[in-house]
Amino acid sequence: MSSPRRLRSGGADVAAAHPGDRRKTNEMIRTYAAVAAGGMIGGVTRALVSLASTALWGGGFPFGTLLVNIAGSFLIGFYATVTGPEGRVFAGPLQRQFFMAGFCGGLTTFSAFSLETLLLAQGGKFMAAGLNVVISVMAWLAAVWLGHIFAMRLNRLRGSGQ
Amino acid sequence: MYHLLLVCLGGAIGAMARFFLSGFVARRVGETFPWGTMVVNVSGAFAIGVVAHAVAREGTPAIWALAVTGCLGCYTTVSSFSLQTLALAREGEWLRAGGNVLLSVVLSLGGVTLGFAAGSLLIGGGAP
Numbered sequence: 001m002s003s004p005r006r007l008r009s010g011g012a013d014v015a016a017a018h019p020g021d022r023r024k025t026n027e028m029i030r031t032y033a034a035v036a037a038g039g040m041i042g043g044v045t046r047a048l049v050s051l052a053s054t055a056l057w058g059g060g061f062p063f064g065t066l067l068v069n070i071a072g073s074f075l076i077g078f079y080a081t082v083t084g085p086e087g088r089v090f091a092g093p094l095q096r097q098f099f100m101a102g103f104c105g106g107l108t109t110f111s112a113f114s115l116e117t118l119l120l121a122q123g124g125k126f127m128a129a130g131l132n133v134v135i136s137v138m139a140w141l142a143a144v145w146l147g148h149i150f151a152m153r154l155n156r157l158r159g160s161g162q
Numbered sequence: 163m164y165h166l167l168l169v170c171l172g173g174a175i176g177a178m179a180r181f182f183l184s185g186f187v188a189r190r191v192g193e194t195f196p197w198g199t200m201v202v203n204v205s206g207a208f209a210i211g212v213v214a215h216a217v218a219r220e221g222t223p224a225i226w227a228l229a230v231t232g233c234l235g236c237y238t239t240v241s242s243f244s245l246q247t248l249a250l251a252r253e254g255e256w257l258r259a260g261g262n263v264l265l266s267v268v269l270s271l272g273g274v275t276l277g278f279a280a281g282s283l284l285i286g287g288g289a290p
Binding site: 032044072080106108112115117140141143148 | 165166170178181207209236237239241243266271273275278
């Protein structure tokens with residue numbers, strides 16, 4: 001269970017492989033419930049941010065989607081590392097599924113990003129569409145990296161005594 | 163408030179569908195490359211294209227909240243994509259990391275465009 005391998009699965013590695021076993025089935029139900037609960041909270045947060053963004057900045061550029069995707073990338077990078085094998089915070093598999101696959105997955109959205117880019121292009125705003133793609137991808141990756149770096153620092157700070 | 167409840171309901175379905183499908187694909191194909199997340203994001207982009215063409219956002223906000231903001235919004239994910247790209251880069255798999263970014267973006271934008279076109283062929287109705 002090295003940390004990169006753990007990261008790579010994106011938190012989707014706990015679903016039970018043997019549903020015949022009752023204990024495994026219970027575990028699977030709890031996992032799906034955790035993912036659904038996190039997804040609900042993430043999805044509603046995204047909807048509210050989107051509403052607020054339209055109210056604040058208008059509908060000309062999809063700032064709301066950009067914002068939630070950056071926030072979700074930062075949070076998953078931070079959380080995965082701070083609760084990882086060398087992390088300072090313990091989180092069980094259910095908590096990780098709730099937060100990573102559920103909340104962060106629900107908060108962020110690739111489909112709305114794609115649709116909004118298409119609508120910008122269809123409206124003749126090719127510059128805005130292109131900028132949306134470039135800025136989004138760069139900002140997502142910078143955010144997940146920053147979250148990871150912050151968590152590494154935190155791990156090292158508090159972990160030096162142990 | 164009513165629309166937020168619909169987002170909640172759609173979000174629960176979308177998140178569970180993503181968890182199931184991305185896990186299923188990852189177990190089948192292996193986890194050296196994040197195919198699971200990509201399958202989810204590309205299929206979600208195609209679906210949102212179809213729905214966006216069929217459903218007028220202003221005319222039927224309830225369906226939009228349930229299917230687009232809730233279900234498809236939670237079905238697709240940027241956070242897993244970012245985390246998996248970072249993991250590939252940290253392992254020095256720069257080609258795979260770059261390939262994941264390029265493929266995800268190109269296929270998702272292609273998917274939504276195709277979905278939109280398919281929507282206009284199949285349904286023919288109200289563009290947003």
